[in-house]
Amino acid sequence: MTDSTPLTRRTLVQVGGATVAGAGVLLLAACTPEGSVGTGGSGYGGKTTVELSSIPVGGAVSASLGSTPIVVSQPKAGDVVAFSAVCTHQGCTVAPQGKEFDCPCHGSRFDGATGDVLQGPASTPLTKLTTSVSSGTVTITS
Numbered sequence: 001m002t003d004s005t006p007l008t009r010r011t012l013v014q015v016g017g018a019t020v021a022g023a024g025v026l027l028l029a030a031c032t033p034e035g036s037v038g039t040g041g042s043g044y045g046g047k048t049t050v051e052l053s054s055i056p057v058g059g060a061v062s063a064s065l066g067s068t069p070i071v072v073s074q075p076k077a078g079d080v081v082a083f084s085a086v087c088t089h090q091g092c093t094v095a096p097q098g099k100e101f102d103c104p105c106h107g108s109r110f111d112g113a114t115g116d117v118l119q120g121p122a123s124t125p126l127t128k129l130t131t132s133v134s135s136g137t138v139t140i141t142s
Contacts, residue, residue, distance in 0.1 A: 047141040060096035075113035083126035
């Protein structure tokens with residue numbers, strides 16, 4: 001009988017001591033959430049654009065920077081900020097909920113204007129990205 005349960009990062013870390021030559025790379029890759037670049041904020045590469053009119057004042061929208069999910073918010077008219085949407089707890093994707101970003105996996109909540117943690121279990125803020133606004137278009141880069 002075979003088990004068809006997919007491998008998770010947690011499983012790989014738990015059985016890490018039993019890895020064989022070459023499998024250590026797989027174990028190291030499992031330690032970083034998919035699409036994550038760590039807390040340094042570099043490594044996303046590229047840029048993406050969002051129409052300013054699509055971002056509600058006092059709210060946010062989801063987008064992507066390459067293959068990385070991001071959130072772009074407009075706390076005040078014309079004031080735009082963007083963050084990685086990768087939760088700093090365990091790498092789930094946060095979603096805009098009014099003036100904050102909520103993680104559906106473990107209940108972490110982040111401030112939509114600052115990326116700061118409002119409620120754990122996450123203990124570090126979302127990674128902030130660089131934004132610029134020109135002619136009604138928001139450009140986001142890492």
